[in-house]
Amino acid sequence: MDALQIMDQFDRVRPALQPIVSAITHKVAGYEVLGRFQEGEEWKSLGTFFLDPDIPTEFKNELDEHLLDQAVDYLLETNQPGFLSVNRSARQLIYGDDEALLTFLLKQQQKGFTLDRFVLEVTEHDIEEEFESLNHLLRYYKTYGVQLAIDHIGGASSNIDRIRALRPDILKIDASLTRSSNLENFQDILHTLSVLARRIGAVLAYENIEDANQLYFAWKNNGHYYQGFYLGKPSCLLGEAVQLDVMLPTQIQTFVEREKELIAKRIRFTESCHNQLKKLSKWQDESHADELLDEARQLFDDRTFRLYICDESGRQVSGNLRKNQHLWRFEQHVRGSNWAFRPYFLENMMRMQRTHHGRLSDLYADIETREFVRTFSYPLTSQYFLFIDFSYDFITENDFLFMN
Structure with missing residues (x-):
């Protein structure tokens, strides 16, 4: 495609709008x-x-403005609500007069399209390469109400500090990364981005959604916006109303029902564990902790690989009763260890003291085995608590335990 041919024939150029x-x-x-x-x-x-x-940057900026001008006119003429998301490279933004885009957007505002309806997309790569040039400029644009999105995010987590400094409104995540051979690494990065988004008041948007499984992943992982061929392809037929290719309310309802079913199974499993442990002998004192562990082990022999008891301050008052090669052994060297530093440990203790009921943890990676586990915590008294770690094999055999 010849660049000069395109620049000479703007009448054959048209914006294509992909629904978000x-x-x-x-x-x-x-x-x-x-x-x-x-x-x-x-x-x-x-x-x-x-x-x-x-291709010269001035050509790209001129064509960009032509496309955006048509898109704005279309939304205004058809009285359609919603925002327009505009891609600009770092080179385009800092070329010549770095306020050229803002000047253009202000002209669109004079036509009736307010600045808060524009989302300026820049890539994570540009943030990494041109942060010093872009930092003040992008923050300046935000003072006018223009929203900021960081695109192509999720492949790395090295730019967290720079993204935090820019305080974007939207973090765009490539849903195709769910097919990556290193999905666990992507999910770790995604967790970091989810926490960051909550801290800075941003939302997550998933792009390149190509099937129902990727849509479900986006819905389940805090996706505020969805975009991709599965939902709707870019259309340059501006005279026609945009139609989504799926019945989204129906699709989402299937996700809701599926999630409710998984939650209901976890609740029933939690109740079952609690009721089984009510059969244990009464707590006597710390000198009998290992005996009580062995009694609990017999109730969960085929599901757990490790059991132990702690007091309300996090101090371990028993050994570890651990299964290794189908044999159970006590590990006494861990007696006296303190686990209060672990996330949610003290909060869970205090909740059990109030409710007198066992609790099932979220899915997490065990620091010793590196495998995914869940832990069931049970209040023996208001001062002592039993912990049962369910094995990876048992969890993967039960989908309601393997999915948070």
Whole structure:
């Protein structure tokens, strides 16, 4: 595709709007503005034009403004709500007058399209490479109400400090990474991004969703916005209303029912564990802790690989009763260890003191085995608590335990 041919024939250039769907309303919340060029009867993507480093930046900015101007006019003429998400590279933003884009957006505001309806997308790679150049400029744009999105995020976690400094409104995550061979690493990064988003008041948007499984992953992992061919392809037929390719409310309802079923199974499992442990002999004192452990082990022999008892301050008052090669052994060297530093340990103790009921932990990786486990905590008294670690094999055999 020849760059000069494109620049000389703007009448054959048209924006293609890809719908971005809200998890709250299940309706289109906005559109990402892409570009198409007509060759014969076919509308071809302008992605290679914008990614080609040899094409002058001034050409890219001029074409970008032409596309965005048409997109704004379309939404205003059809009285459609929602935002427009605009991709700009670092080179485009800092080229020449670095307020050129803002000047252009202010002209759109004069037409009636307010600045808070624009989302400026920059890539995580640009943030990494051009942070010093972009930092003040992007924060300046935000003072005018322009929203900021960091795109192509999720492949690495090295830019957390820079992303925090920019305080973007949206973090865009590539849903295709769910098919990565290193999914566990991606999920760890995703957890970090979820925590960061809550801290800075941002939302997560999942793009490149291509099937129902990726949509379910996005829904289950705090996705506020969804985007991808599975939901709706980019359309440059501006005279037609955008139609989603799936019945999103129906699709989401299946996710809700599935999640409710998993939660109900975990609740029943928790109740079952609690009722089984009520059969234990009464707590006597710390000198009899190992005896009580062995009694509990007999109730959960085929499900657990480790049991131990702690007091309310986190001090371990028993040994570890651990299964190794199908044989149970006591590990006395851990007696006296303190586990109060672990996340939620003290909170769980205090909750059990109030409710007098056992609790099932979330799924987590054990620091010794590195395998995913869940722990059931049970109040023997208001001062002593039994912990039962369920094995990885048992968890994976029961999907309601393997999925948080």
